[in-house]
Amino acid sequence: xxxxxxxxxxxxxxxxxxxxxxxxxxxxxxxxxxxxxxxxxxxxxxxxxxxxxxxxxxxxxxxxxxxxxxxxxxxxxxxxxxxxxxxxxxxxxxxxxxxxxxxxxxxxxxxxxxxxxxxxxxxxxxxxxxxxxxxxxxxxxxxxxxxxxxxxxxxxxxxxxxxxxxxxxxxxxxxxxxxxxxxxxxxxxxxxxxxxxxxxxxxxxxxxxxxxxxxxxxxxxxxxxxxxxxxxxxxxxxxxxxxxxxxxxxx
Numbered sequence: 001x002x003x004x005x006x007x008x009x010x011x012x013x014x015x016x017x018x019x020x021x022x023x024x025x026x027x028x029x030x031x032x033x034x035x036x037x038x039x040x041x042x043x044x045x046x047x048x049x050x051x052x053x054x055x056x057x058x059x060x061x062x063x064x065x066x067x068x069x070x071x072x073x074x075x076x077x078x079x080x081x082x083x084x085x086x087x088x089x090x091x092x093x094x095x096x097x098x099x100x101x102x103x104x105x106x107x108x109x110x111x112x113x114x115x116x117x118x119x120x121x122x123x124x125x126x127x128x129x130x131x132x133x134x135x136x137x138x139x140x141x142x143x144x145x146x147x148x149x150x151x152x153x154x155x156x157x158x159x160x161x162x163x164x165x166x167x168x169x170x171x172x173x174x175x176x177x178x179x180x181x182x183x184x185x186x187x188x189x190x191x192x193x194x195x196x197x198x199x200x201x202x203x204x205x206x207x208x209x210x211x212x213x214x215x216x217x218x219x220x221x222x223x224x225x226x227x228x229x230x231x232x233x234x235x236x237x238x239x240x241x242x243x244x245x246x247x248x249x250x251x
């Protein structure tokens with residue numbers, strides 16, 4: 001969770017209560033994860049919501065996590081203390097310090113806090129905290145109308161504004177033979193006629209298949225084949241169908 005560096009002895013500092021100079025020891029600590037992963041995160045609606053009191057309230061709601069941090073600190077620095085101390089004993093002498101950034105914040109926002117230094121001055125343990133803020137939701141900043149054009153790529157070059165984009169001529173686009181044939185069909189009448197020819201070819205193939213099936217059935221039943229001279233075998237209906245198919249084939 002945290003890693004602790006060796007304590008540093010500092011010059012005597014004035015105790016905030018007794019007002020007397022006391023020896024001071026500084027313990028720097030590093031958070032192994034990103035600060036946004038800290039469990040101490042809350043919503044800040046205004047300037048008053050970001051304060052030591054709001055931090056202490058979050059620590060109460062995450063007391064188990066905070067006790068683990070203090071216990072880890074004591075375990076890492078046990079050799080530097082004259083006797084073993086418990087997390088409950090250290091909790092009683094802890095005071096928190098939160099240095100607010102000088103820059104202005106946009107509210108509402110979320111804030112995440114982690115401790116980065118402990119300083120023992122006499123009988124008081126000061127905890128210094130740093131924080132990071134991030135917006136509650138996704139925000140798209142307003143832009144001037146002249147700067148709203150997105151760059152587009154034309155012939156391998158990025159064009160920034162619509163004024164620099166040349167008109168596209170589809171005739172200059174290279175195409176293969178099949179694509180060229182489809183592109184040349186520009187009027188609906190020609191396209192429709194072409195489709196009719198394709199349908200007529202399919203019907204002709206289907207008619208040949210059906211005729212062959214009928215001939216096979218006739219042969220299996222009577223043992224001989226039907227010749228073209230047997231004109232009596234065709235009906236007027238068959239003649240009309242053949243004439244219609246011939247007309248479609250000619251199209």
